[in-house]
Amino acid sequence: MLYGANPMNKIRLMALSLTFSLAGLAQAADPVNVPDLAKANGCFSCHGMTEKVVGPAYSSVAQRYAGQKDAVADLMMSIQNGSTGKWGRMAMPSHPSLAKDDVKRLAEWILTVKK
Ligand code: HEC
Secondary structure: OOOOOOHHHHHHHHHHHHHHHHHHHHHHHOOOOHHHHHHHOOHHHOEOOOOEOOOOOHHHHHHHHOOOOOHHHHHHHHHHHOEOOOOOOOOEOOOOOOOHHHHHHHHHHHOOOOO
């Protein structure tokens, strides 16, 4: 056996293959469930899918930004840094602790919400 002589090598090999299978698992766990992400981050306390709550309905956001090529970037900015004056007098607080990947997922998902 190639690594038989030294038991440490065998352990290293096992650790290595474990690392790889864990990486595989993480990939399999993607796609992230974006509505759950929105729920976990409190977005639904101010937004409805098709109803205005404190902030605009996500379907209204999708409608307003439809066909705009910078829409994802614009919404990412608003989600991350907060937004004011675009929809009314209420402001959206910033979400500085959200990971950038998650902000992007949220922005892309919101743009697909239909009335
Ligand atoms: C405290 C209430 C509140 C929370 C919590 C909140 N929002 Fe908002 N959101 C608002 C308000 C109010 C606006 C309208 C802001 C404006 O007029 O510019 C808004 C606007 C938006 C817009 C449109 C921005 C634009 O540039 O047109 C998006 C997208 C959005 N929110 C997504 C989210 C996401 C995703 C979350 C969760 C991470 C979230 N919001 C959490 C109140 C909230």
